[in-house]
Amino acid sequence: MDGRHRAIAAAFQVMAATGADRWSRGFAQGRGAILTLHHVRSAAPRGFNPNALLEVTPDFLDRALRLIRDEGYDIITLDEALARLQNPEPGRFFVALTFDDGYRDTVEEAWPVLARHGVPWTLFVTPGFADRTARLWWLELEEAIRALPRLDLTLPDGRFTAPTGTDAEKGRAFAGLYRRLRRGPEAILLSAISELATAAGIDPVALVERECLPWETLRALSGAPGITIGAHTLTHPMLGKHDAQTARREIADSKARLEAQLSLPIRHFAYPVGDSGSAGPRDFALAAEAGFDSAVTTRPGHLFPEHAAHLHALPRVSLNGLHQNEAALRALLSGLPFWLRNRGRRLDVE
Structure with a gap:
């Protein structure tokens, strides 16, 4: 907290x-x-x-x-x-x-x-969650930071780097990157998180399947x-x-x-x-x-x-x-x- x-x-x-x-x-x-x-x-x-x-x-x-x-x-x-x-x-x-x-x-x-x-x-x-086509980007960001030992992103407003070796470091990295991405266009947010998810081997579709209800x-x-x-x-x-x-x-x-x-x-x-x-x-x-x-x-x-x-x-x-x-x-x-x-x-x- x-x-x-x-x-x-x-x-x-x-x-x-x-x-x-x-x-x-x-x-x-x-x-x-x-x-x-x-x-x-x-x-x-x-x-x-x-x-x-x-x-x-x-x-x-x-x-x-x-x-x-x-x-x-x-x-x-x-x-x-x-x-x-x-x-x-x-x-x-x-x-x-x-x-x-x-x-x-x-x-x-x-x-x-x-x-x-x-x-x-x-x-x-x-509906996009039921279709498995929309993204739970806040969960992708969490899972990527949990998996990665360090963040190193090039963003339009500059570079973002942070160690993520410990839970405390992961918490600070999430908070800092979340605040920075929320200030800008959503397309940049989605692109940056997609880059991290790919580096961490996170499947965005699998996350939605795991978390969200299907149409039936x-x-x-x-x-x-x-x-x-x-x-x-x-x-x-x-x-x-x-x-x-x-x-x-x-x-x-x-x-x-x-x-x-x-x-x-x-x-x-x-x-x-x-x-x-x-x-x-x-x-x-x-x-x-x-x-x-x-x-x-x-x-x-x-x-x-x-x-x-x-x-x-x-x-x-x-x-x-x-x-x-x-x-x-x-x-x-x-x-x-x-x-x-x-x-x-x-x-x-x-």
Whole structure:
């Protein structure tokens, strides 16, 4: 855990110790929250695990659902969340569960927990992962650094070198290269990671096959009660780094492709990566143009009545694998961390 996340963890503990996660609800808590999850899988000891923030354990998911219910909150579908958001009458705080990308462990390890609690959930699917044609580049980067003893890359803005002999060195190399590649065009990011994967003998298609659900499983899921399938673009690009034509195709064609493959309407969309650098007002407009009822970002925050006018720029609350404890969850559900981060602003849609 880096310094930033240690500070976040300390803040959660202070909120719990002072009771701020309870007394702040009157001004910080919204009408509801959409939770973001990626991987749900049993913990495996790994010294180098740079994508740990994207995975929680089935036990933590179970404890989270129990806590949400014990607080008297409702766990509802995305459709019901939109209906409540647009209803001027206040009601009980609600939570909607969403899972991004379409990983195998969502079915193998998350679904049994969700079924045991009888809660609905939404799976945002990238057709390219089901086709085995899109790339899990963040996982390719992790696997390549795990395998290589040293990095030496020539990038357009200069050379990047780093030792990767120890877990600590691998962690620093991943963080440094990730930050540098994220600042530039996505084509450079993909090319650089492809070069590393090739040098390390990593097969990108095999990684997607190992991690992501195939079409036959998605078709079975699409008919199951309590499960909503949403779209997550065709190939998982950071839309904000691409021109409007590319973004429009990625958004609209993902809807059409899923509807053709699964024979059901696709009403909800999630922006890949989803931060302000990956999705903005242009992309919000394109999601509305494509006919989605809603679209979710990863901009952190609760849902407030004002979001009823911005259904294609909805915030979410990430269940972060680095903070799998009750203090963190209570703080997130209180809304106080977002009230502080956003300085009391309810909307972040620009």
